[in-house]
Amino acid sequence: MDLLRYVAFSTDPLGGNPAGVVLDAAGLDEATMAATAAEVGYSETAFAVPRQDGELDVRYFSPQNEVPFCGHATIATAVAHAQRYGVGELLLHTQAGPVPVTTSAGPDGAVVATLVSVAPRTEEISEADLAELLAALRWSAADLDPALPPRAAYAGAWHPVIAAASRERLADLDYDMAALGALMARRGWTTVALVRRESPTVFHTRNPFPPGGVVEDPATGAASAALGGYLRSLGLVEVPAVLTVHQGVDMGRPSLITVGVPADPAAGIEVTGTAVPIA
Secondary structure, eight states: OOEEEEEESOSSTTSSEEEEEESOOTTOOHHHHHHHHHHHOSSEEEEEEEOTTSOEEEEEEOSSOEESOOHHHHHHHHHHHHHHHOSSEEEEEETTEEEEEEEEEOTTSOEEEEEEOSOOEEEOOOHHHHHHHHHHHTOOGGGBOTTSOOEEEESSSEEEEEEBSSHHHHHOOOOOHHHHHHHHHHHTBOOOEEEEEEETTEEEEEEEEGGGTEEEESOOHHHHHHHHHHHHHTTOSOSSEEEEEEESGGGTOOEEEEEEEOSSTTSOOEEEEEEEEOO
16 A cells, blocks of 8 residues: 655645555455544545546545545555646545545645535524533623624535634633534434635634544645535625635645635535655
8 A cells, every 4th residue: 555645725834734645555355444534544545546537436435434535645656646646636535525636736846636526505504502502602692793603514524514603712612522422413414614704705724533532633625615605695795705714824834725616506615725755
């Protein structure tokens, strides 16, 4: 197995979100992939199986379970593929559906990748689930930004979007991992997207990921795509829009995610970032 290690959404290996990447996982069974992801210990490892037409079948494993879609591991996979085989267009077949990715090289040689998510969805969160979620986060209703109502958002995986009333509230992350993980497992939520809106198109985010055995994700492309769909569906951003998402700052792994939100309500959300190898 040729296991690569990349950091996504950063040009610095000490920032961003690490991901494992296997560009040719043909012949690996599910147990081997799960065990490899657990040994690597990153929030996700992507296993790609090349098709005869040049497209890829991709599966994503966290240290504890499989997830249907992962944004940062997709960006890492696309960049690794481009560095080995050349930039261009690539279609990934994920459990969430087809995800096209385009890679290009900048003037400095860095490869940038843009994925397009599956069609996003947004749903209400029940009062009981919201109360349980806030209790697990150790937040109160007063900690919420009333301009950004809590919702469950999907763009390949489900994430509750919970907006903080202040940057200080977002910076103070101290939650009950067991309680939050149990709720998320019951509801099929992958991470919790905790967000603070700095301006109409600039956001700071944090993403607890207890179902995967990870306290916090430094950069979550799938949740950023879900956030873009959430904002569009509730009319909270003027579309088309380009969002800047800062994540990982509070945990010392700063990440930069660019999110494109098309005006078409049925269109997938674009997530752009770079990735660099970990020595």
